[in-house]
Amino acid sequence: MPQFCLEQESFFAFKINYLLTSDYYIFGTVYTFCMLFNSIDFAFYFIIVTVAYFLLPHRYRWILLLSASCYFYMAFVPIYILILGFTIVIDYFAGIYIEKAEGKKRKMLLICSLIANIGVLVVFKYYNFLNESLGYMLNNAGYQNPVPYLSILLPIGLSFHTFQAMSYTIEVYRGNQKAEQHFGIYSLYVMFYPQLVAGPIERPQNILSQMHAKHEFDYNRVVSGLQLMLWGFFKKLVVADRLSIYVNSIYGHPELHNGSSVAIASLFFAIQIYCDFSGYSDIAIGCARIMGYDLMINFRRPYFSKSISEFWSRWHISLSTWFRDYLYIPLGGNRVPKYRVYLNLMIVFLVSGIWHGANYTFILWGALHGFYLLCGLQFNKLRSGFTHRLHISSRVNNLLSIVLTIILVTFAWIFFRATSIKDAFTLVTNLKTIGQVPFLGDGISNMAHCVLAIALLFMVEYKMEYLSDRFNLLTHKIIWVRWSFLVISVFVILLFGVFSGGQFIYFQF
Amino acid sequence: MNQSVVVFIKRLFLFMALLIVADNIIGYGLETIYFGQKKGQFAQTTFSIDNTTQDILIFGSSRAVRHYSPNVLSKALNMSCYNVGRDAQSLPYYAAMQEAIFTRYKPKMIIVDVNNWELAPGEAKYEKLSILLPYYRHHPELAPYLKQSGQWEGIKLLSRTYPYNSSLFILAYNFLFANKLIADEHGFAPLTGKMTSAMLDDYASRLKLNSQASAESDKIIDRKALNYYRQFLANTNTHNIKTYVVISPKVLKEPLDARNKLLKKIAQEYPNVKFIDFSDDKDYNMMYGKFADVFHLNNEGAEEFTRDLIPFLN
Numbered sequence: 016m017p018q019f020c021l022e023q024e025s026f027f028a029f030k031i032n033y034l035l036t037s038d039y040y041i042f043g044t045v046y047t048f049c050m051l052f053n054s055i056d057f058a059f060y061f062i063i064v065t066v067a068y069f070l071l072p073h074r075y076r077w078i079l080l081l082s083a084s085c086y087f088y089m090a091f092v093p094i095y096i097l098i099l100g101f102t103i104v105i106d107y108f109a110g111i112y113i114e115k116a117e118g119k120k121r122k123m124l125l126i127c128s129l130i131a132n133i134g135v136l137v138v139f140k141y142y143n144f145l146n147e148s149l150g151y152m153l154n155n156a157g158y159q160n161p162v163p164y165l166s167i168l169l170p171i172g173l174s175f176h177t178f179q180a181m182s183y184t185i186e187v188y189r190g191n192q193k194a195e196q197h198f199g200i201y202s203l204y205v206m207f208y209p210q211l212v213a214g215p216i217e218r219p220q221n222i223l224s225q226m227h228a229k230h231e232f233d234y235n236r237v238v239s240g241l242q243l244m245l246w247g248f249f250k251k252l253v254v255a256d257r258l259s260i261y262v263n264s265i266y267g268h269p270e271l272h273n274g275s276s277v278a279i280a281s282l283f284f285a286i287q288i289y290c291d292f293s294g295y296s297d298i299a300i301g302c303a304r305i306m307g308y309d310l311m312i313n314f315r316r317p318y319f320s321k322s323i324s325e326f327w328s329r330w331h332i333s334l335s336t337w338f339r340d341y342l343y344i345p346l347g348g349n350r351v352p353k354y355r356v357y358l359n360l361m362i363v364f365l366v367s368g369i370w371h372g373a374n375y376t377f378i379l380w381g382a383l384h385g386f387y388l389l390c391g392l393q394f395n396k397l398r399s400g401f402t403h404r405l406h407i408s409s410r411v412n413n414l415l416s417i418v419l420t421i422i423l424v425t426f427a428w429i430f431f432r433a434t435s436i437k438d439a440f441t442l443v444t445n446l447k448t449i450g451q452v453p454f455l456g457d458g459i460s461n462m463a464h465c466v467l468a469i470a471l472l473f474m475v476e477y478k479m480e481y482l483s484d485r486f487n488l489l490t491h492k493i494i495w496v497r498w499s500f501l502v503i504s505v506f507v508i509l510l511f512g513v514f515s516g517g518q519f520i521y522f523q524f
Numbered sequence: 525m526n527q528s529v530v531v532f533i534k535r536l537f538l539f540m541a542l543l544i545v546a547d548n549i550i551g552y553g554l555e556t557i558y559f560g561q562k563k564g565q566f567a568q569t570t571f572s573i574d575n576t577t578q579d580i581l582i583f584g585s586s587r588a589v590r591h592y593s594p595n596v597l598s599k600a601l602n603m604s605c606y607n608v609g610r611d612a613q614s615l616p617y618y619a620a621m622q623e624a625i626f627t628r629y630k631p632k633m634i635i636v637d638v639n640n641w642e643l644a645p646g647e648a649k650y651e652k653l654s655i656l657l658p659y660y661r662h663h664p665e666l667a668p669y670l671k672q673s674g675q676w677e678g679i680k681l682l683s684r685t686y687p688y689n690s691s692l693f694i695l696a697y698n699f700l701f702a703n704k705l706i707a708d709e710h711g712f713a714p715l716t717g718k719m720t721s722a723m724l725d726d727y728a729s730r731l732k733l734n735s736q737a738s739a740e741s742d743k744i745i746d747r748k749a750l751n752y753y754r755q756f757l758a759n760t761n762t763h764n765i766k767t768y769v770v771i772s773p774k775v776l777k778e779p780l781d782a783r784n785k786l787l788k789k790i791a792q793e794y795p796n797v798k799f800i801d802f803s804d805d806k807d808y809n810m811m812y813g814k815f816a817d818v819f820h821l822n823n824e825g826a827e828e829f830t831r832d833l834i835p836f837l838n
Contacts, residue, residue, distance in 0.1 A: 054676075055674075055676035055679055055680070056676070069529075231526070232526055232528060232529050232532075233528070234528040234529075234531060234532050237532060238532075268734055270730055270733035270734055271730045271731075271733075271734050272730075458611070458612070460690075460691075460693050460694050461690075463693045464690065464693065498539065498542065501539070502542060502543060502546055505543060506546065506547075506550060506685065509547075509683065509685050509686060509689060510685065510688065510689055510690075510692050511689075511690065511692070512689065513690070514673075514674075514680065514686075514689065515647070515651045515654075515673055515674070
C-alpha cells in the first residue's frame with residue numbers, strides 16, 4: 016500500500032487559498048474572509064466603506080480609507096502588512112530627504128530607496144527562482160547547491176505596489192512631484208485598496224493630489240462608477256471564469272489534448288486573461304470613481320490592435336507606460352542608434368516578463384513579444400509596400416492586421432499560461448494535430464456558455480471601439496431604457512456567470 | 525442631506541425593488557420549466573430525489589449512467605432498479621443524493637460506481653454540486669453540501685433565479701425540443717457508436733504520458749472526498765443495505781492505481797460492502813468495439829457488463 020499524502024487540495028490550490036483567506040470568529044462561527052472583488056465578502060466591505068466614507072468629514076476620510084485598505088490587505092495574509100509598512104516608511108523618508116538633498120547625495124538616496132524596494136521583490140518573489148537556477152547550474156557542474164530555499168509565500172500584488180512606490184521616489188527625484196509630508200496620505204497612496212493588489216499602477220502626480228482634495232457625493236460619478244463595476248463583473252464572472260473552465264482542463268493536462276483543443280484553449284485564455292485583468296481594473300476604477308478618485312485607464316480594447324506595438328499601447332497601460340518612463344527612456348529610448356533601440360526594447364520586454372513571475376515561461380513570453388516588436392519595426396515598410404502592391408483595401412488590411420496580431424499574441428500566451436517550459440512545448444507540439452475533433456470539456460452546454468460570453472463581449476467592445484456615439488443605452492435620456500438595460504445586465508451575470516469565486520490571475524504578480 | 529444623495533437613495537431602492545420583482549418572476553418561470561420536465565438529466569435528478577422507491581439504486585458519474593442497465597438487473601434479480609447517476613459528478617454528489625433519498629426511504633441494495641480520479645485533489649467536484657441548487661428550497665438536508673462551494677451560498681440563494689445559473693441552455697433546449705429528447709430507461713442512458721483502434725492508440729499514448737506526469741500526484745488524496753466516500757458507506761452500513769462498490773470496465777487499465785487500492789481498502793472496512801473491480805478485466809481491456817469513447821462503454825458493452833456483474837450481486 017503506498018503512503019498517501021492526505022491533502023485537501025493540490026499544493027497550488029492550497030497555496031492560493033492560504034494567500035487569499037483569513038479566518039475570523041464571529042458570534043461563535045468561523046468565517047473565512049476572502050477579499051476578492053467577486054466575493055460576497057467584498058460586497059459587504061465595499062458598501063460599509065463607501066457609506067462611511069461619505070458620512071465622515073473630509074479630514075477623517077484618509078484614516079478610514081487607510082484603515083480599510085489595511086484590513087483589505089490583511090484579509091489575505093495579515094503578517095505581510097509588515098512588508099508594505101517597511102517599503103512605505105523607507106520611501107516616505109526617502110522622498111522627503113531626496114527633495115531636500117542635492118547632487119550626489121540626492122542620487123544616493125534614490126538608489127537606496129530603489130534597492131530597498133527591489134530587494135523586497137528579490138527576496139519574496141525571485142529568491143527561490145534564482146536559487147533554483149543556481150542549483151541547476153551547480154548540479155550540472157557536479158556541485159551541490161549550499162544555499163537553502165526559503166519557504167515563504169509570495170505577498171499578494173507585491174509587484175504592483177512596489178512599482179507604484181518606486182514611481183513616487185523617482186518622480187520626486189526628477190522634480191516632477193513634491194515629497195508628500197503627510198505620512199498617512201503617503202501610506203494611502205501606496206495602499207489605496209481598489210488598486211492595491213492588481214493596479215492600475217498609479218503615478219503620484221495623478222493620485223496624490225486627489226488624496227488631499229475633498230470629494231463631495233456626486234450622483235453622476237457614483238452611477239457611472241457602479242456601471243463600470245457592473246461591466247467589470249460581467250467580464251470577470253461571465254467571460255473570464257467561464258472560459259477558465261475549459262482552459263484549465265486543457266492546460267492542466269497538456270499531454271492529453273490534441274491541436275484543436277490547444278488552439279481553442281489558447282484563444283480562450285487570451286480572452287480570459289483580458290477579461291480577468293481588465294475586469295479587475297474596471298471594478299477598481301469604478302470603486303475609486305464612486306469615492307471621487309480618477310484612476311488611470313489600464314486597457315483600451317487591446318484585441319482590436321493592428322500591430323504588436325499598438326497592442327502594448329492598449330494592454331496593461333499603467334505597466335507599459337511605467338516601463339517606458341522609468342526603463343526604456345532612461346536606457347536611451349529612440350534617441351540612440353538603431354541596434355541600441357532594438358536592444359532597449361528587448362531589455363524592456365524581458366524585464367516585463369520577469370516582472371510577471373519567477374518562471375522561465377514568463378521570460379520566454381516577454382522575449383517573444385520583444386521579438387514580435389522588433390520584427391514589426393524591421394518589416395513594417397516591407398509590409399506596407401506589399402499590401403500597396405497587392406491593392407489590398409485598407410479595411411481588409413486592417414482586418415488582416417487585427418487577426419494576425421491576435422494570432423501572435425495568443426501564441427505567446429501559451430508560454431504565459433503553461434506551468435512549465437516543458438508543458439509549453441508539449442502544447443506547441445500538440446498544435447500539429449490542429450483539425451482533429453476538439454475536446455468539449457464539461458459538455459456542449461459549457462461550450463455554448465463560452466460562445467455566448469465571447470459574443471456578448473465582442474458586441475460591447477465593438478460598439479465601444481467603432482460605434483461610440485451610437486446605441487448608448489446607459490446614457491439614454493429615458494430612464495426606463497437605462498434601467499431595463501441594467502436589469503438585463505444583472506440577470507445576464509446572474510444566469511450565465513460563474514460564482515465559484517475564482518481568484519484574479521494577476522493577483523499572483 | 526444633499527439633494528443628490530436623496531435622489532440616489534430613492535432610485536437605488538426603486539432599482540432594488542425592480543430587481544427583486546424581476547428575480548421572482550424569472551425565478552418562478554425557470555422553476556416551473558425545470559420541475560415540469562419529463563425527460564432529460566434534470567428530470568432524472570428530480571425523479572431520483574423525489575420519487576424513487578426502487579429496491580436497487582445505482583449511484584455514480586456518467587460511467588454509472590452509461591454502464592448499468594436497470595432493466596437487465598431488474599430481470600435477473602427480480603427487484604426494481606433505478607440509476608441515479610449523473611454526468612460529471614463525483615463522491616460529494618453521491619453522498620448528497622443518498623442523504624436526500626434516505627429522508628424518504630431506504631433501498632434494499634446500492635451499487636456505487638467509483639473511479640480513482642474521484643479521490644484526486646480539486647475543487648471542481650464540489651463546485652459541480654451546484655446542479656442541486658434548484659432543490660435547495662424543498663430539501664434542507666442538501667444545504668451542507670451546497671455550502672461546500674462557499675460560505676455565502678445561503679445569501680446567494682435568496683435569489684430565486686440564482687439556482688438556475690448556468691442551466692439556461694439545457695433548460696431551454698429541453699423545453700423547446702422536449703419531443704426530441706430520448707427517454708432514459710430508469711435513469712440509464714447508454715451511448716451509441718464504437719471507438720476505433722486509432723482512437724485507442726491515441727488514448728494509450730496520451731495515457732502513458734499523463735501517468736508519467738502524474739506519478740507523484742497520484743499519491744495525493746482529497747481528504748474531503750475520502751470522507752464523503754466513508755460517509756456514504758457508513759450510511760449504508762447503519763441501515764444494513766447490501767452495497768457494491770464497483771469500478772466498471774475501462775478500455776485500458778490505468779497504470780496508476782494507488783487510489784483504487786485505497787477505495788478498495790476502505791470498502792473492505794464495512795461488512796455490508798463488497799468491492800468489485802472490472803478495471804483490469806480482459807473481456808473489456810483493449811476491446812474498443814465495446815466502448816463509445818475512451819471513458820464509456822457503448823450500449824452493447826453496457827448490456828454485457830451489466831450481465832457480467834449479476835453473478836457478483838447474487
